[in-house]
Amino acid sequence: MKIAILGAGAIGGYLGVRLAHAGQAVTFIARNRNLESIRTNGFCLIGPDGSREVATNVQATDNMAEAGPQDAVFLTVKAQQIGNLLPQLRALLGPETMVVSMVNGVPWWYFQKLFGAYEGTQLESVDPGGQISHVIDRDRVIGSIVYPACELMEPGVVRLIEGNRFTVGELDGVRSPRLERLSQVLMGAGFKAPVSRDIRSELWVKLWGNLSLNPISALTHATLEDICRYAPTRALVANMMSEGQAVAEKLGVVFRISLDQRIAGAEAVGAHKTSMLLDVEQGRALELQALVQAVIELGRITATPTPALEVVHALCGLLEQTYLSQKAAIRPVLLN
Structure with missing residues (x-):
């Protein structure tokens, strides 16, 4: 699976290293010293026991057009940073690209496919003017709850404190084939990836x-x-x-x-x-x-x-x- 990770920080680095070692085609979207370090040395994951895993079979760029369309885009940035990524983000989106939302807190998509009185309500606090929803179609989105605790020690180096669970779910609760595939890819990298019908x-x-x-x-x-x-x-x-x-x-x-x-x-x-x-x-x-x-x-x-x-x-x-x-x-x- 071709996977772009937007946010090559603590959680993004943890995911990317393990997915790359499992044979997935990982591209980090990074900047500045982090980008330089990944390109030169790969991405290093330090385990709770001090062991080190280095993924050198990864790509890293600050130009999303260079990465091109992906099978999945993992959003591991903070919620307030998504808006700044939108101008380039379209370049990562092919016809079937999944956007896996791994941001903390209430997401921009909260009322999308939530059938009932509030369906389609826009949350100005996290999606002012609907700018995110305009670029990321709701049919692309898969929700994910991030449980691990990690720390970015220095550019290109992440320390795992504890945890390996990433719950995933469709916004409408359907257990879709693409969701099953995503869960299998994550599990193949050593993560727990339960599928939720009520994300x-x-x-x-x-x-x-x-x-x-x-x-x-x-x-x-x-x-x-x-x-x-x-x-x-x-x-x-x-x-x-x-x-x-x-x-x-x-x-x-x-x-x-x-x-x-x-x-x-x-x-x-x-x-x-x-x-x-x-x-x-x-x-x-x-x-x-x-x-x-x-x-x-x-x-x-x-x-x-x-x-x-x-x-x-x-x-x-x-x-x-x-x-x-x-x-x-x-x-x-x-x-x-």
């Missing part, structure tokens, strides 16, 4: 934690176990998760675990920094639109109050604005 409900179980633990960690610089073991923040997590659950249930989502079980699961992960906390530490833009703002928008669509989410979203937004503006002010001084 949105599984999406919400992960989002449940992301909408609460990620922004709280960004504000407090605390790890998952610290947040869950400090009574006031644990109570805030529960409050935010309750608001999210109320929104999701109005959209027909069924939660198969309890709120307390979800929090306990996060606590059991231990002294783990969320991706949003790592973004704060690195001075990068936060995934607020897909993880928090979109849930608030869904609350407005379903007439469900989300006061705790709105407060935390405002605080994180100001935090992001403050350090990004400081970073911008420092840059001209450094250049001089």
Whole structure:
């Protein structure tokens, strides 16, 4: 299978190395030092035990037209980065190309093929003006829930912390031949790739934690176990998760675990920094639109109050604005 990976970072690198070793034709869409490293040295995956796997049988480019039409395009970038990829993305799309959405949070396609009162509703928080939907036809999209934890150590080098599960599902819940083929390709690379008939409900179980633990960690610089073991923040997590659950249930989502079980699961992960906390530490833009703002928008669509989410979203937004503006002010001084 010809597979282009848009986002040659932690998750994209993990997928690409394993898929290449399994005999798939992998092309990384990368930039700058990451691109140079992959072209020169291949992509290196460091396992939890310190073992190294290097995939040299991969292609890497910053020009999607050079890669050409693919069988599958894996979107492993952050949600807010998709818009910048759209001008070139068409070059990767052939008549039957699948676009596998592996972004965190509420995706742009949430209401596509969701039969009922909200079908076709556009989410401005994650797809302003419908720009993504205009380029990526809904019939191409396959949803995926990403469970592994990985870290990009340096250009072209990823460390796997834990996990190998990537759930996949059609937006309408059909178990299609292309979905079966995708699942088989992932399993052939050593991943668990269960096929879901209700990808949105599984999406919400992960989002449940992301909408609460990620922004709280960004504000407090605390790890998952610290947040869950400090009574006031644990109570805030529960409050935010309750608001999210109320929104999701109005959209027909069924939660198969309890709120307390979800929090306990996060606590059991231990002294783990969320991706949003790592973004704060690195001075990068936060995934607020897909993880928090979109849930608030869904609350407005379903007439469900989300006061705790709105407060935390405002605080994180100001935090992001403050350090990004400081970073911008420092840059001209450094250049001089």
